[in-house]
Structure formats: C-alpha cells, structure tokens
Amino acid sequence: MKRFPCLVRQLVAAILLSLLLSNNANSQSVLRWGADPSGGAPYVFTDPANPDQYIGYEKEMVDALAQAMGRKAEFVPSDWETLMSALQRGSFDVIVNGFEPTTDRAQQVSFSKPYYIFQLQLTVRRDDTRINSLADCKNRVVGTLGNTAASRYLQQEGIPFRTYADPIGAYQDVELKRVDAALMDVPAEAFYARNNPKLRPAGEPFLNGLYVVGLRKGDDTLKAQVDAAIDHIIVDGTLERILKKWNLWNNAQVEFQNTIRSGNKPEIAGYVMTNSTFNWREALWRLTRAALVTVLLAFGAMIIAVVLGMPLAVGQSMGPSWLRSVCTIYVEFFRGTPVLVQLLFLYFGLPAIGLTMPGWLTALVGLGLNYAAYESQVYRAALEAIPRGQWEAAYSLSMSPVLSFRRIILPQAFRIALPPMTNDFVSLFKDTSVAFAISVWELATAYRELANASGQFLLLGVAVSLFYLAMSLPMAHVARLLERRLRERSTRQEEAVEVLAA
Amino acid sequence: MISVNGLRKRFGTTEILHNITFAVPDQTVLGIIGGSGSGKTTLLRCLNGFERVSGGSIECGNIKLEANLSPKEYRHRVKKLRLQVGTVFQHFFLFPHLSVVGNIVEAPVHVLRAAKAIAEKEALELLESVGLKEAALRYPESLSGGEQQRVAIARALAMRPAVLLFDEPTSALDPRRMASLRTMLRGFVGKGHTMVIISHSLGFLEGLADNLLYMEQGDLVEFGPTDQVLNSPIDPRTKDFVAQAE
Numbered sequence: 001m002k003r004f005p006c007l008v009r010q011l012v013a014a015i016l017l018s019l020l021l022s023n024n025a026n027s028q029s030v031l032r033w034g035a036d037p038s039g040g041a042p043y044v045f046t047d048p049a050n051p052d053q054y055i056g057y058e059k060e061m062v063d064a065l066a067q068a069m070g071r072k073a074e075f076v077p078s079d080w081e082t083l084m085s086a087l088q089r090g091s092f093d094v095i096v097n098g099f100e101p102t103t104d105r106a107q108q109v110s111f112s113k114p115y116y117i118f119q120l121q122l123t124v125r126r127d128d129t130r131i132n133s134l135a136d137c138k139n140r141v142v143g144t145l146g147n148t149a150a151s152r153y154l155q156q157e158g159i160p161f162r163t164y165a166d167p168i169g170a171y172q173d174v175e176l177k178r179v180d181a182a183l184m185d186v187p188a189e190a191f192y193a194r195n196n197p198k199l200r201p202a203g204e205p206f207l208n209g210l211y212v213v214g215l216r217k218g219d220d221t222l223k224a225q226v227d228a229a230i231d232h233i234i235v236d237g238t239l240e241r242i243l244k245k246w247n248l249w250n251n252a253q254v255e256f257q258n259t260i261r262s263g264n265k266p267e268i269a270g271y272v273m274t275n276s277t278f279n280w281r282e283a284l285w286r287l288t289r290a291a292l293v294t295v296l297l298a299f300g301a302m303i304i305a306v307v308l309g310m311p312l313a314v315g316q317s318m319g320p321s322w323l324r325s326v327c328t329i330y331v332e333f334f335r336g337t338p339v340l341v342q343l344l345f346l347y348f349g350l351p352a353i354g355l356t357m358p359g360w361l362t363a364l365v366g367l368g369l370n371y372a373a374y375e376s377q378v379y380r381a382a383l384e385a386i387p388r389g390q391w392e393a394a395y396s397l398s399m400s401p402v403l404s405f406r407r408i409i410l411p412q413a414f415r416i417a418l419p420p421m422t423n424d425f426v427s428l429f430k431d432t433s434v435a436f437a438i439s440v441w442e443l444a445t446a447y448r449e450l451a452n453a454s455g456q457f458l459l460l461g462v463a464v465s466l467f468y469l470a471m472s473l474p475m476a477h478v479a480r481l482l483e484r485r486l487r488e489r490s491t492r493q494e495e496a497v498e499v500l501a502a
Numbered sequence: 503m504i505s506v507n508g509l510r511k512r513f514g515t516t517e518i519l520h521n522i523t524f525a526v527p528d529q530t531v532l533g534i535i536g537g538s539g540s541g542k543t544t545l546l547r548c549l550n551g552f553e554r555v556s557g558g559s560i561e562c563g564n565i566k567l568e569a570n571l572s573p574k575e576y577r578h579r580v581k582k583l584r585l586q587v588g589t590v591f592q593h594f595f596l597f598p599h600l601s602v603v604g605n606i607v608e609a610p611v612h613v614l615r616a617a618k619a620i621a622e623k624e625a626l627e628l629l630e631s632v633g634l635k636e637a638a639l640r641y642p643e644s645l646s647g648g649e650q651q652r653v654a655i656a657r658a659l660a661m662r663p664a665v666l667l668f669d670e671p672t673s674a675l676d677p678r679r680m681a682s683l684r685t686m687l688r689g690f691v692g693k694g695h696t697m698v699i700i701s702h703s704l705g706f707l708e709g710l711a712d713n714l715l716y717m718e719q720g721d722l723v724e725f726g727p728t729d730q731v732l733n734s735p736i737d738p739r740t741k742d743f744v745a746q747a748e
Binding site: 387389390395396397398399407411412 | 599608658
C-alpha cells in the first residue's frame with residue numbers, strides 16, 4: 001500500500017512532462033485556424049455520421065494548406081460574429097470561414113490571397129411567384145447571416161433584412177413564411193436549400209466576391225507562407241479536387257484558377273467587395289428601435305407572467321390535488337429548464353405541430369410563460385404569508401371564499417409580493433436579450449451585430465448599457481414609489497384625521 | 503336559542519369533544535370556562551362552523567348542523583348560520599390594509615349589498631357605541647390591543663348577528679378595561695344579543711354570564727346558573743378549578 005502514492009506521483013509527473021513537451025512541439029508545427037462550425041456546412045461542420053469530428057471543404061482545404069506549409073492543422077471551433085476579436089486575442093492563427101475581404105475588416109486584420117470566388121443566391125418558397133429577383137424584395141424581409149457579404153449588400157440596397165446565426169434557421173423561416181426570402185453565399189445555399197422541395201432559387205447567382213484567409217496584422221511571415229500554400233494547392237490541383245468533391249466547382253473557379261496557374265495575379269478589381277456602412281447616427285437609431293422592441297418584449301412578457309402567475313399560485317396552494325400537480329409540473333418545468341432552450345423549442349419546435357409564431361411573439365410568449373413560473377412562486381409565498389386568521393375573520397363575516405380572496409387576502413399579498421415582482425421585472429428586462437437566439441432585433445442583438453460590424457465594442461457597449469439603464473431605472477423608481485405609497489398610507493391617513501380635527 | 507345535543511368532535515381518531523349537551527336561551531350570556539386543552543375553543547369553532555361536528559347536532563335559530571349532512575348541505579347551512587353568528591377572535595384579525603371604518607363596512611357592503619354611505623354612517627354609530635369614533639380613519643396597526651378589540655366587536659356587530667361568540671376577550675385587557683368591556687357586553691344583551699364567551703377570568707364572567715359551562719378534557723363537567731357553578735358546584739372537579747382560579 002505504501003508504494004501506491006509514489007506510483008501516482010510518478011505518473012502525474014510523466015503526464016505533466018509529456019504535456020509540456022507536446023505543447024512545445026505544437027507551437028512549432030501547428031496551424032490553428034478558427035471558424036464557426038454551427039450550421040457551417042459545407043465550409044466546416046460537425047460530421048453527422050461521426051459527431052466528434054468536423055468535415056467540410058474548408059476543413060479539407062486547410063489540411064492541404066497546412067501540409068503544404070509543413071504544419072499540422074488544428075481546428076478551433078469559434079463563433080462567426082467574434083472571429084476577428086478571437087483572432088486578435090490569439091485564440092488561433094488564421095480565420096478560414098468563407099471570409100470576405102472588406103475595407104472595414106482591413107482595418108482590423110490582414111488578408112491572404114483569394115482562394116475561392118463566391119456568388120450570392122436568393123431563395124424563396126417554391127409556391128411564391130411574387131419574388132424572382134432581389135429587386136422584388138424592396139418591401140419584404142430577407143433572411144441572411146449577420147455581418148456577411150449578403151447582409152452588407154442588402155443593407156447597401158436598402159432592403160429590409162433579418163439576420164440569423166446559421167442558414168438552417170433562415171431557410172426554415174422562409175418555409176414558415178416568417179421571412180419572404182433568404183440570401184446566402186452559394187456554397188451554403190447549395191448545401192442547405194437547393195434540394196429542399198419547398199424552396200426554389202429566385203433568379204441567377206449574382207455578385208462575384210472573394211474568400212480569403214484572415215490573419216493578424218503584422219503576421220507577415222505567416223501571410224507569405226499562407227499565400228504560397230494557396231498557390232501551391234491551386235497549381236497542383238488539390239483545391240480543384242476538393243471543390244469538385246463538394247460540388248463547388250464552377251466556371252468562376254475555372255477562370256480564377258487558370259489565371260493563377262498561368263502565373264498571373266487575378267484581377268481583384270473585377271470582384272465586388274461589399275462594405276458595411278457604419279455611422280453613429282444610424283447606429284443610435286437602430287439601437288433606439290431595438291430598445292423599443294426590448295420594452296415591448298419586457299412589458300408583454302410581464303403582463304403574461306403576472307396574469308398567468310396568479311392562477312398558477314392559487315392552483316398550487318389551494319387547488320385540488322390533481323391541479324396542484326399540474327401547476328407544480330408547470331412551475332418546475334419552466335424553472336428547471338433554461339429559457340434559451342424554451343425559446344428555441346417554441347421557435348423551431350412548435351412549427352412541427354403547425355403552430356408558427358413570428359420571432360418577437362415567440363420571445364414575448366416564451367419569456368411570459370417562463371416568468372409566470374417565477375411570479376407564481378412569488379405570489380404563493382405572499383399568499384401563504386397571510387395568517388389563516390384573516391381567512392377565518394372574513395368567513396366569520398359571511399364572506400365567500402372568492403370574496404375573501406379578492407377583498408382581504410389578495411390586497412395584503414400584493415403588498416408582500418411587490419418588491420420581489422419589481423425585482424423580477426428588472427431581471428426580465430435583461431433576460432429579453434436571449435431573444436437574439438431567435439433573431440429578434442432587440443438591444444443585445446443590436447449590440448452584437450453593430451459592434452461586430454464596426455469593432456466599436458467599447459463605445460457601443462456604453463451606449464447599450466445606457467439604454468438598458470434608461471429603461472430599468474425608471475421602472476425601479478416607479479416600483480419604489482408604489483411601495484412607499486402603500487407603506488405610508490396609514491400614516492398619511494392619520495395626518496388627514498388630525499387635519500380634520502383641527 | 504342555541505341548543506347543542508350530544509356533540510362530538512373528532513380529529514382523525516382522537517375525540518376532542520365527548521357528548522356535549524347544553525342550551526343557551528335567547529338574550530342570555532353563556533360563559534365557558536376550563537383549563538388549556540379542555541376543548542373550549544374547539545367547541546366555539548363548532549358553533550360558527552369552522553369545525554364540522556363529528557356526532558350530535560347544533561341548532562341555532564332555525565338552522566341545524568348535523569354530522570350526517572352531505573358536505574355541500576353542511577356548507578350551505580354554515581353559510582346561513584354565519585349570518586346569525588358573529589365572532590370576535592382572541593387575536594381580533596382585523597384587516598390591516600383597511601381603515602377602521604373600512605374593516606366595519608367591508609362585509610355589510612360586499613355581502614349584504616348595503617349602500618356604502620349608509621354602511622359608513624352605521625359604522626360611525628357602532629364606533630361611537632364602543633367609544634372609538636375618533637379612530638374611524640386610522641389603520642389597525644396604529645391601534646392598541648384594547649382598541650383593536652373594540653373595532654373587532656363593531657365589525658361583528660355591523661352584520662347584525664343575533665349571536666356573538668367571544669374567544670378569550672379578556673386576555674389582552676387590564677382590570678379597568680375588563681370592567682368597561684363587561685359593561686359594554688351587558689348592554690348588548692339588552693339590545694337583544696345572545697352571547698357565548700370563553701374566558702379564563704371568573705371575575706369577568708361573574709357579573710356578566712347567566713350560565714356557566716365548565717369543561718375538562720373534552721367533557722362537559724358542569725353546566726348551570728353562574729351563581730351555582732361558582733358557589734356550590736356539584737362536581738368535585740369544578741370545585742377544584744374554581745378554588746384554584748380564585
């Protein structure tokens with residue numbers, strides 16, 4: 001028995017040593033690349049047949065690039081909206097994620113040579129005859145991914161659009177008529193929409209753009225290596241093979257790769273570069289609109305919560321046993337599962353049984369149902385805090401149970417419940433931010449998208465915080481006034497009596 | 503006239519009241535005495551329907567509560583009974599969110615559908631009769647125990663009950679206030695009320711109750727005119743209790 005701890009110590013030392021060594025070796029020969037794999041087909045995504053592995057044409061391409069550079073590719077799963085900041089923080093060395101060079105991005109990162117020519121494709125419902133080109137979308141809403149060539153193009157053209165975190169959500173909302181069309185890069189469109197019998201392409205692909213590798217500014221050695229590797233896999237036909245395998249080979253690629261192979265530089269000027277136009281006036285206007293949505297969500301959800309919470313509380317504390325169980329199950333379900341999961345379920349799950357709500361309504365109802373569970377517990381505690389004697393006093397005066405509840409118990413319980421209700425309302429204000437998961441343009445979504453588009457995380461963050469405070473502080477103030485009024489009523493009445501007597 | 507016949511009350515398998523029989527003639531006062539846990543309060547709670555009788559019957563006016571009634575019929579009769587029986591609880595249970603007047607007019611306005619102005623006028627008269635007119639607009643929390651009790655009495659009286667039940671009305675009072683309460687309650691008899699009063703204070707009941715009922719461990723030990731129960735009790739247990747109380 002004495003030998004055992006010694007053995008463990010040796011084992012730990014060995015593991016630590018090997019970790020140290022492998023770490024050292026890795027930094028020499030590893031190419032860490034970042035991309036967003038969620039809904040990321042065909043770029044990089046989780047292999048459905050083998051869920052702990054990633055596949056995709058860019059995955060294969062980076063493997064080839066790394067091999068050409070004498071390195072080993074290591075994928076760092078990340079989030080599309082924060083790719084550039086993650087790159088700058090050093091979470092990985094390069095961005096390879098269908099990344100388009102734009103002037104605003106150029107201020108934050110540098111770009112490699114292009115490796116792919118992409119186009120945009122508009123998709124509509126198969127039975128929708130109104131839309132045949134983007135020009136038909138002037139007064140409709142188009143779904144797309146946030147901070148992409150497509151979203152920038154829509155913004156430039158002044159077409160209303162809603163942004164999604166992945167193509168699946170956008171195409172599903174086209175099907176469910178939550179949006180009228182979706183605009184995506186052709187690779188995503190080919191993978192997610194082209195074989196969907198409920199959807200059809202509207203018009204031809206348009207706008208030739210470029211995909212490049214994104215690098216940290218000043219990482220010039222790495223940039224030279226990446227550029228050389230891109231040339232290498234184009235010239236030796238590796239990239240062509242990969243693109244053909246993924247059905248991404250087309251005339252634009254033929255022309256582009258032939259230019260490279262003949263030793264010429266491709267005419268960058270011939271390709272479109274979309275631009276995000278950011279100015280503070282527009283940003284503040286969009287934030288204001290988002291703030292209004294936040295207010296609508298918070299108030300709407302609170303009304304549902306307050307109204308539904310009461311029958312839940314009464315059912316749970318006074319109902320027959322079957323009703324108690326039903327109410328308890330409701331409360332435990334909504335308290336015990338994350339509100340984010342509930343929203344996703346309502347938004348994406350319910351359409352399966354034919355119940356389709358727009359995003360804002362889903363968020364409003366979802367938050368309302370969730371907070372009803374919390375409010376019911378506030379009410380229940382308040383109701384149970386009223387002494388039994390109050391009921392009996394009311395009954396002894398021949399008041400019916402309903403009358404006793406309404407006139408005697410409820411007003412007293414309300415006073416007890418008011419402070420925790422206020423508290424919940426303020427936290428509901430902030431919880432509206434989960435609505436970004438279902439593409440509702442509220443404050444948190446607005447912050448995320450505007451800040452990612454502009455890089456103004458700090459200033460926009462301050463602005464958004466001010467918006468939240470401007471909404472929650474008056475709320476808290478009103479609640480305090482109400483509480484004080486209830487508390488001070490008796491003293492004020494006494495003063496009134498004194499005045500009368502004088 | 504309240505008549506109680508062979509009343510039994512069980513909680514689960516434990517019998518709290520055993521075969522209680524007595525009557526309270528109209529416009530008289532019955533005092534109930536006995537040690538803690540003797541069943542006094544349970545008996546009072548049977549009289550206003552808070553506890554359902556397990557055996558025997560209670561008759562009050564033309565309403566009869568019996569053990570074998572269906573729950574619905576029992577509830578129905580309790581509802582009628584309570585229109586005739588007012589209760590003043592030991593801890594008063596005033597409604598803290600309502601003013602003194604609000605406490606008094608609540609039931610007349612919402613149960614009897616009395617006009618608010620008339621109910622308020624009557625409430626002020628009732629307050630005057632209990633000597634609290636100046637407190638009309640105050641809230642219960644700012645009243646002393648004795649004042650709260652008088653509001654509770656006025657609140658019960660506002661429903662014009664024939665019978666008033668009191669649970670330990672003397673527990674929060676000093677001797678001087680006890681005397682003035684006794685005078686007030688005596689006056690109610692003259693106005694046509696019948697009363698049942700639980701009290702630990704034999705002195706308080708002596709000049710007030712027409713009859714006394716002594717209970718011990720759920721049994722009715724002695725029931726008779728106050729004078730007789732206090733001065734020449736039949737049962738030795740009553741004699742012991744009276745002797746110790748004095």
